[in-house]
Amino acid sequence: MTSTQTPPQPTVAVAPASNDDIIVQVNGLSKFFGSRCAVDNISFAIRQGECVGFLGPNGAGKTTTINMLLGLVEKSGGTMSIMHFDIPGQQQEAKRLIGVVPQTDSLDPDLTVEENLLTYASYFNITGRKARARSADLLQFFALANRRKEIIEHLSGGQRRRLLLARALINEPKLLILDEPTVGLDPQARHLIWERLEILQEQGTTMLLTSHYLDEVEHLSNRVLILDHGKIVAQGVPQQLITQLVGIDVFVIEGTTAELDALEKSFKQCQATTERVNDKLYVYTQEDCSRLESLLKNSRSWLRRPANLEDLFIQLTGRSLRES
Amino acid sequence: MKYLRFRTLWLRNSRVWRKHIMATLIGNLGQPLLFLLAMGYGLGREMQTIDGLTYLQFLAPGLVTSSVMYSAAFETTYGSYTRLSMQKTYEAILMTPLGITDIALGEIFWGASKGLLSAIIMLAMLPLFGVWPSVWTLALLPVLFMSGVFFAAFGLIMTALAGSYEFFNYFISLILTPLFLFSGIFFPLKTIAPLSRIFFELLPLTPIVTLSRMFCYGQFHEPWLLKIAGSLLLTLFTCWLSVIFLRKRLIQ
Ligand SMILES: Nc1ncnc2c1ncn2[C@@H]1O[C@H](COP(=O)(O)OP(=O)(O)OP(=O)(O)O)[C@@H](O)[C@H]1O
Ligand SMILES: [Mg+2]
Numbered sequence: 308m309t310s311t312q313t314p315p316q317p318t319v320a321v322a323p324a325s326n327d328d329i330i331v332q333v334n335g336l337s338k339f340f341g342s343r344c345a346v347d348n349i350s351f352a353i354r355q356g357e358c359v360g361f362l363g364p365n366g367a368g369k370t371t372t373i374n375m376l377l378g379l380v381e382k383s384g385g386t387m388s389i390m391h392f393d394i395p396g397q398q399q400e401a402k403r404l405i406g407v408v409p410q411t412d413s414l415d416p417d418l419t420v421e422e423n424l425l426t427y428a429s430y431f432n433i434t435g436r437k438a439r440a441r442s443a444d445l446l447q448f449f450a451l452a453n454r455r456k457e458i459i460e461h462l463s464g465g466q467r468r469r470l471l472l473a474r475a476l477i478n479e480p481k482l483l484i485l486d487e488p489t490v491g492l493d494p495q496a497r498h499l500i501w502e503r504l505e506i507l508q509e510q511g512t513t514m515l516l517t518s519h520y521l522d523e524v525e526h527l528s529n530r531v532l533i534l535d536h537g538k539i540v541a542q543g544v545p546q547q548l549i550t551q552l553v554g555i556d557v558f559v560i561e562g563t564t565a566e567l568d569a570l571e572k573s574f575k576q577c578q579a580t581t582e583r584v585n586d587k588l589y590v591y592t593q594e595d596c597s598r599l600e601s602l603l604k605n606s607r608s609w610l611r612r613p614a615n616l617e618d619l620f621i622q623l624t625g626r627s628l629r630e631s
Numbered sequence: 632m633k634y635l636r637f638r639t640l641w642l643r644n645s646r647v648w649r650k651h652i653m654a655t656l657i658g659n660l661g662q663p664l665l666f667l668l669a670m671g672y673g674l675g676r677e678m679q680t681i682d683g684l685t686y687l688q689f690l691a692p693g694l695v696t697s698s699v700m701y702s703a704a705f706e707t708t709y710g711s712y713t714r715l716s717m718q719k720t721y722e723a724i725l726m727t728p729l730g731i732t733d734i735a736l737g738e739i740f741w742g743a744s745k746g747l748l749s750a751i752i753m754l755a756m757l758p759l760f761g762v763w764p765s766v767w768t769l770a771l772l773p774v775l776f777m778s779g780v781f782f783a784a785f786g787l788i789m790t791a792l793a794g795s796y797e798f799f800n801y802f803i804s805l806i807l808t809p810l811f812l813f814s815g816i817f818f819p820l821k822t823i824a825p826l827s828r829i830f831f832e833l834l835p836l837t838p839i840v841t842l843s844r845m846f847c848y849g850q851f852h853e854p855w856l857l858k859i860a861g862s863l864l865l866t867l868f869t870c871w872l873s874v875i876f877l878r879k880r881l882i883q
Pocket of ligand 1: 343367371372
């Protein structure tokens, strides 16, 4: 895979942020499906070169928001613009500059791997030698060059996902919208995709990424938007949000109810919040509480780890399963 | 250029079609040719001439139009519905600069092209049955293409309304088959009582069948321009409707 490192487009320097750098602007966006509110008056902006992680439980409204940005779902209220093109008014112009990896696979099963890319290129009015060169570069970049003539059905899940990404890049997009790009992939395939996305980021491609793999989001995003029940419940730099809203460290302690009751009290000596889930005690510390570790000598099992995005996510959106 | 964007979808479909060229041609041509053989040859030998035409000659141009109807309508029902639902082709296309109108036009012109191709092949085979079309038949080709556009657009409306493939049974049994039987392909409409004849004359396939017969034998005894103009209006209206229905289906 070392031969596939060549990036498919020239490097674009990332300019410092200013108002001209706003790639996506959304104000007061809402969507009702009948009486069900899927997106509830959300506003956000994405700047040139950012990778924004778009998070939320199942049914939070992520895909609906993306589909409104693409004109596939009609908005119920609010305004949107992408690269200063009004959406949906000027969506055709905007779409020249956007690449999309949709949540559900939409590769063309009637065509081969290469024909998929060439046909998609033709929709962007990229044809002939230019299209073939671009498609060859992308197949190389995503380690699919030896699958060129394969029919889609013969590809594995990981290969299809990679091809979907290659297809999204066919028009050299300035904005890449990724709706769960690595769902169902093995660690190797995910790492390959992350590497490629990082290369694109270095080249200045702006990204909007949704994923339920929070390590992926933490790894790739400069900023996250957390959506729940169609509303934005938090947004900011992941590490700052985690320290602000969760804490520094997390203790996970197992024990009997009596033991945990006692420990919960002791941890009040330190700046920390606690949570009980079944027979576990979670302690989120807002300062260094390592001095209290001696109390845990007798516990059945415990661990201390840095707070992460998953803690933040659960804190904001709760532990209960969403039935959407 | 912007108005020709739909051609890329036409090209996509033709690329796929070239892979299964034989199957689709036989599928579309088989039925009308068998009808011509069974009815024209089998039945026709025993029958009197109609307006100076043998029954085989009477039947052939009408069956050509029916092959246009079936090819075009099948392409934008079964074909388009597969692309719409299972293959998510339209969803993928809508993420590119192509819009709903481009998709509709691409599909309709593709269906019409397949219809026209069936017609050309059938016309070319008529001499094998001893039927010789006149040179006016060349002028008929655009008319047949227009009829293909009409039935492709009609089929696309059905696709936009369909919840499953079963839905097309209604379209076939309640619309295509009656049109096939009652548009004057098999019997002359002249013999029908004047009042009910108006109804038959207004069926969308009837003027095409009449025009087809007139051009095929170079006998222009009916108001051909009026029939073309009327059909053209109906075709444009149906295309417009198909875009509206497709938009309703694809954009929530
Ligand atoms: N076409 C539709 N008709 C009716 N309701 C819809 C439609 N599409 C989405 N919804 C509803 O809107 C809500 C948001 O769905 P959406 O697909 O945007 O969620 P999501 O955040 O992408 O979830 P996931 O993580 O599962 O992909 C859900 O309650 C869903 O049932
Ligand atoms: Mg989703």
